Structures are given as C-alpha cells and as structure tokens.
Amino acid sequence: MNINHLRYFEEVCRQGSITKASEACHISQPSITAAINGLETELGYKLFSRVNNRLRLTHEGEAFQTLTNQFLKEFASYYEKACDLSKGRKAVLRLGVPSVMGTFFFRKIIPDFNEKHPNIELEIFEIATIDGIRMLGNAELDLLLGIKNETCYNNCDSKEIFATELQLAVNKDHPLASQKKIAAQMLSGLPLVIISKGSYHYKSIRSTFSDIDLNIIMNSSQLSTIRYMIRDNNSATIIYKDIFADDPDICCVPLERPMPAHVHVFWQKNTYLSAAMKSFISYITQLDF
Template sequence: MEIRQLRYFMQVCESGSLLKASEVLFISHQALSKSLSLLEKELGAALFYRTPKGMIPTQFGQELLEDSRPILAEWDQLNLKLEESATRHKGKIRLGLSGGLIYFGSKKIWEYFKELHPHTEIEPYEHGYIEGLKCLKAGTLDAVVISDYENTDGFITYSLPSTRRLLIVEKSNPLASKEELEIKDLRNEKFILCINDFAYNKFLRLCQAEGFTPDVRRTSDTVYMYKLCSEDGLCGLCIDSNTSNLVPKYPELRAIPFKDNAFPYPMMLAVRNNYPKPTLIKELVDFLTYSLNSVLY
C-alpha cells in the first residue's frame, strides 16, 4: 500500500465517482480504476459498492477512510515541514579562507560539500587574516575560517577542530634531543616564523611571560622558513598536520611538540552577526568539523 493509493481512495470517497475523482487528481479514469483495484486486491476486500449513482464505500471502505484521514494529514504536515526545511537549507555563504591549512584551498572539499548540500552555495575567497575580518565587518563576507583569533569584534564564533604547533630545529641543536619543549627552553634561540599576526602576538606574550623577548624574523613563505631553519640554524614553528609534507624534504630538521600543547593552533569560524540563515552556518560547521577531523588526526 502506498500513500498515493490512499490519497486516490480518499478522493473517490469525497467525489463519489471515478470520473470526478480522476478530474481532481489529474489522472485518467482507467489509471484511477486500476489503482483502486490493485489496492482492493492487496487488502483482500472490496472498498466500494459500484452503483449507477456512483461509488459508495463499503463498511470496510468506511473504516479505511476514517483510519486514512490522520495518516494523510500527518503526511501532508511532514511534507510541509520538509519544504520549510529545504527553504532554510537553501542559500549562499560567502566564505573567507584565512586559516593556514592548505586543505582549504582544494576545490575537492567544496565539491564534496555541494554533493552533500546541493541547495547551499559556498563562494570561497582567500584572504589574509586582517583583510578577512575587515570584509566580515563590511558585510562583503558572511563567514571566515580563521586561527588564533581572540574575538574582540563581537562576531558569532564556532570552534573547529584544532591541532598542535611544533618547533622546527636542526638536529644538531641541543633542543633536538628533547621529546617535548617548554616555552622557557626557547630563551636563547633565533627564529624565522611564517605566522599570522594573532599567533605572533600570542607567541611574544608566551615568551615574555617566561622573562624574555624572542629574536624573531618573519616571512610569508613556509618553504623559505624551512630553508633558513636548515641552512642558518634558525628555529621555526609549524602546524602538526603539515609536517608530514615538508619535514621529510629537510632530513636535517626535527619537529618537536610543546609540553601540554602550550602553543596550539586553534581554529574557528567567525560569522557576521546579521547573517540571515543560521541553519546554513551550522551545516558548514558540521561539515568543516568532519572534514578537519579527517585530515588533522
């Protein structure tokens, strides 16, 4: 038995004839008659008396009619809710990608999102950290994936899976003998860092809390950072999930974690406050959480 058959049956009861019911249902008289005959065969009982005056429900038909009304009413209510849900899940997110993970630049991640959520369009834009937040304030972006951000702007934020930062050192450096490091161990080191402003300021605060200010040069090129760590004996910082791609290319380097994850790589999604479709954002957060867990751990 199908919902469609019950709907046909109910319409025949209301119309009193196959011809009138077929006109209301926009199907042929023959198709409607066949559908009812199949339903009667399936149920093993006649549903109508077929008289010159029309179709009159049998006692069994009357009972089925009464039982069908709440079922069809609930089915209609379910369809209405599904339509409303589809409307809530339809829209566009202009997404700024300011996180340092190379993973976000891949088209595949957004193609996969489209497969899962065909009614939600993601427009990805690559921005620097400061520029991304400016666009978020201006309303030209709806959300930004960002790391190390301390929300002083009042945006709506959602935490995403985070990973560790590791120290990169030459294997000849005494620090390379340690299995994990504390911030105080970095006192006499020189650094070349490819790091965002938020993380840089946090690194300074961590070092200053241990009584020293680190000697830091900055670069916007991760490969250049590894090169100088290798050639000039400088220390660098990297994201745990990226070490498998770069460290093997520099066998003279070692990546060492911080004790108690003292300098993590926290990620979040920052969303403009007046974005009108929070359901889409929750979809995106769930997707990013699932996706990041698959590449970070």
C-alpha cells in the same frame, strides 16, 4: 541614493583616503569623489572634513556611517535570503583563511568540498584571523577560518573545527630535535622565522615569551619560505604542529609553556546564514582533522 555610492562611502571611511578607497574598490578616484559629492548634495550636509591631508568624518558623517553600516549589513542578509529562494543557483562563498593554514586546509577541503557541493564556489582570501574578524564585521567575508582565544569576538559567532597547539619546528638534524620538551630559555638566541606581525600567531608568541630575548631573523607568511629556512637549518619556527606533520625533514617538539590553539569557523553575529554558509559550516566541522 545609489547603493554602490554607499559602499564607496563606507570604504572611504575605512581607508580615510579617496586614493586608497579607489584602489580597494577598483574604481577611479573621480568616480569616488563624485559619489561622495552626490551623497552630500542629496543629504544636504558635509560627510567629511579634511584634517592634515586626511579625511575625517563630520558629526553628521559619523551618524550617517552608523546608519549606512547597518543598512548594508541588512541588505547583504536580504540579498542572501532572496538568492536562497532559488535552490539551483550557483552560490559564491567568500572564505578567509590564514596563510599559514592555507595549504593544510586546502588539501583537506579542496577538491572534496567542490565535488560534494558543485553549486557552491569558494572565493578564498588569505587573511590573518584578527584582520578577518574585522572583515566579517564589515561584511567583506562570509566565513573565516581562524584561531579563537580568550579574547571575546563580540561581533562573531563560531564553531570549533579542531584543537591543536603550537610547537617548535626544527630541522630533523638540529640538536633541539631530540628534546622531549623545549624550555623557554632554549629559545633565547635561537634564530627564528615567525609569521608576520599583526597576526594572532605572532602576538601569541610574543605574549607567551615576553620574558625571553627571541632572535627573530625574519617575519614571513609564506609557508614555503618558512619550510626552506628550516630545511636548510638556518632557523627554527613556532608553528601549529599539524603544518609539517608529513614532512620527514622537519621535527616538531612540544613547548614547556603550552600554547594551545582552537581552530574555529567564524561568521558575523546576528546575520542570516545562507544555505551555502550552512553547508560549508556543516561540512568542515564534521571533517576528521
């Protein structure tokens, strides 16, 4: 039984499609199909059935998926422990960072971290917190920077990096820039560009102002786009107050309905913390944000 075939199987389960799995794994569709067929021949039962042109796990397939997920997580832990036996090895750390926080974090941790830990290479993925939590559970990431709220992430442990809050960001010449606090009704009809749907950021804003008719004219995860829209006075945004702290053209004003945010570093619960992971967690939780 080839461990790569197990990884292909896991990706097919995740995607529900041979085509999408092949794209995610960067391998041809025939290779994925051959791997699944080989597993089924070796195991003596079908792993998938096809329903409405979409793959569905059989009863045996569901049980095999549970075993496979458990094994791959244990193997990842075993691999890290084995690599840690060599103190001088070059470690790769897969780090997820929400796109809106990327620039803010990068100027804080890079290149300083690289200089202090030359044997640790950061492989950074821009990913929303919610998606990142799922990727941690699937062992696709080692660590994730993101927001922790009242939702309990049962499959993760975490440590707080710093606390912040979301505020209204407007052009310095915008009428609302002179307000001490932004009442909810002030947002009604105001053109807004908001972080893309599916993010914690978007859901939090929608939940907090569910009774307000928000005029969201654009969803974007690109900080440069949001910055341009505000500077050109075409729109405002609700964003972490730290993001535009050094921009003289943008003013952040507190909201009357507070939106606190606690930024944490997350990792998979009950997993082995490699030396590289421990080094990064220690480093980032001691930074002065």
